[in-house]
Amino acid sequence: MGGFQLLPFYEGVRELGLVHHLIEDERSGAFAADAYARMTGRPGTCDATLGPGATNLVTGLVESLNGGIPLVAVVGDAHRSYATRNMTQETQQIDILRPAVKEIVRVEDGTRIPELVRRAFAVATAGRPGPVVIVLPEDVSHGEFEFDEDDFRADETSCAIPARRTRPDADAVMRAADLLAAAERPLILAGGGVHLSRAYDPLLRLCERHGIPVAHTLSGKGAVPCVHPLSVGVFGRYSRIANDLILESDCLLVVGCKLGEIATKRYTLPLPSTPIIHLDVSAEEIGRWTRVDAGLWGDAGCGLADLEAALGAHPATSRDAYGVEVGARKALWASETRELSASDERPIVMPRLIAELRAAIPDDGVLVADGGFASHWAGLLYDATRSGRTFVADRGFASIGYGLPGSIGAQLAHPGGPVVGLTGDGGLTMTAGGLEVARRIDAPITLVVVNNAASGYVKALQHAVYGAGAYQSSDLVELDFGAVARAFGCHGARVDDPADLSAALAEAIAHPGPSVVDVAVTRDPAEMLPGLDSRAAQPIKAGDRPA
Structure with missing residues (x-):
């Protein structure tokens, strides 16, 4: 939703023929950009004028920050020559926005706009993705600047997630493989990070080759097809059979999941004695509140592929009986819920x-x-x-x-x-x-x-x-x-x-x-x-x- 500070931005959109959708509320604009990014893996974009436009973004930006969703928001700001003089709709919006995003990029010099836009997209897509705000003061927005064609180059690695894949430490992968190989009732807990990494193929290979069932969070639904024989549904606050399997498991592989309140049923899952392997692109999430036996810091897809390769050095483990048991439990649950459906x-x-x-x-x-x-x-x-x-x-x-x-x-x-x-x-x-x-x-x-x-x-x-x-x-x-x-x-x-x-x-x-x-x-x-x-x-x- 436009305002005077970003009028040149809108004029540029019009002249270039870009598609821009006026949304009824900035929060909804951020939500729409968030959903677009989830579907495409490319950063969603939205904009807001200063003051109420900027502050209306906060809820949507926190959704993307907590969800690890790449988003770039362009936000207008007061004219620098008059700022702090009670300009119309002026507030300390940067202080309000700062905890809601990965980074705020403020444009102080208009000649650096291409560089700073590249920076915003690089931060939004790097590591654990998230939202970035580009703050554009009114006088910079209405300024005129000369650029060379090369100034508008794009860094292709910042145009989609995962921007750059990182691999977990090899020794940690071997420890994780030892734990999984020895387990008779292992279980994979898949979170939204599987989607961010597009780690579907390595997850499915690991699941099928080693007979390991997969449970998922709400964000992780679709990590493997729910109709797959080894998919055991959602776990945490509500569950089909997954919570019981977690309690009975002798090794949990947590992939791209923060193990927050809902996933852990208010921190009552898993049991303290259960060995845990935690693979996540955010090192600070590994072992945040529970003990972890093998922490794998890196991209979910790379980590799963490395783990599957490391398991090849171990003798094959038959989990056929486990698979049959899982299938029977799924069938029983389906029969018990069929009447309500x-x-x-x-x-x-x-x-x-x-x-x-x-x-x-x-x-x-x-x-x-x-x-x-x-x-x-x-x-x-x-x-x-x-x-x-x-x-x-x-x-x-x-x-x-x-x-x-x-x-x-x-x-x-x-x-x-x-x-x-x-x-x-x-x-x-x-x-x-x-x-x-x-x-x-x-x-x-x-x-x-x-x-x-x-x-x-x-x-x-x-x-x-x-x-x-x-x-x-x-x-x-x-x-x-x-x-x-x-x-x-x-x-x-x-x-x-x-x-x-x-x-x-x-x-x-x-x-x-x-x-x-x-x-x-x-x-x-x-x-x-x-x-x-x-x-x-x-x-x-x-x-x-x-x-």
Whole structure:
């Protein structure tokens, strides 16, 4: 969203014929750029004017910082001759933005713009990726500078991630190989770093050649196909069978995962006695809070390939019985959940909705899950049928409101396949202006609204912690978001009967422009979450410390 400070930037965009999309809110612009970067592996870009434009970016930038997503934001700033004189909309925005990004690049000399832009992209893509802000003071922005053609050269290694791959220490790799070779029940825990590294092939080879099951975080879904016999689903706060396997494992290989609160079920997983190999591009994440027996600092793809090669020096280990056991457990879990996935209950239950989404979205499609309880249901039940980013969730910050702008960004990155967003009624009301954006740019996205007339996650937690009826500031007015979509000129539908879900989703996905399918789901707070939240099971009291 433009302002006077960046008018020359917009004029340059117009003269050069670049594609620029006006977004209803800078936070949404950062979210859309974040989703674009997740899908393409190339830095997403966005811009904001000074003051409220810059400060509105913060939530989106932290999402990218915590998620390891490359992003470059151009931000206007006050004229340097008048700064600190209470210029219109002026604030200490650099101090506000600094903890939300990897680096701030301030342009003090206009002749250095090409150099500093290259610097921004290099930092955004190097090591663990993240967001970088280019700050452009008004007088520099409106200045005129002469450049040679060579000044505009691009460093190709900074145009996509991983920018430069690093390999773990060879001795550490051998220690890790010794641990894995000796294990009878090893398990791989795959995080979002597998996607950042594009480490799908070496991960699948290691998994298949050595019979090692793979569990994933919400961000790591698609590290291996969820339909693979050795894929055991999500682990952590909610789990199919993975948490039990973690507790029974005699060696864990953690790849591109920070082992944060959700992945560890509030730091109760894994057991302190379980040997851990941790492979991560961020050295500071290895052993952050738990003991690590072999720390591998480096790129996930390189580290997995080196580890697989090192295992070749060990005698082959048969884990056929382990694989059979895993398959039996998966089959039992599927049989126990099949009834809910086919339920005709009204209001509609979440397992039925997720099952219908899985049936409606083709293999080349993408599901974008907003923060909140909808993402946990999708993380638990939705199967990615191929390796790669077919499931996008804003787990860096888990901010509500990502669903609509994230779907727009994902669709711009993935025009060849359908993009479906899953958001809540609270999430859409935060960013409903994005429907105008989607219509204006004619983005063929389908937004599925989980409508429970509540801030569902909060209401469910209040129910779990304080009991039935103890709800405060978690109820919303019941809205028909199909009608809201039609008011914006988009296709809109409302579904109350589960029998109508399939046809409504098919019609929406086939529509050439933006669509909204509003789905009335359960209002019972006891049924809003996939299971008992670990925070409700172990509420933190004053003075408590994590185990």
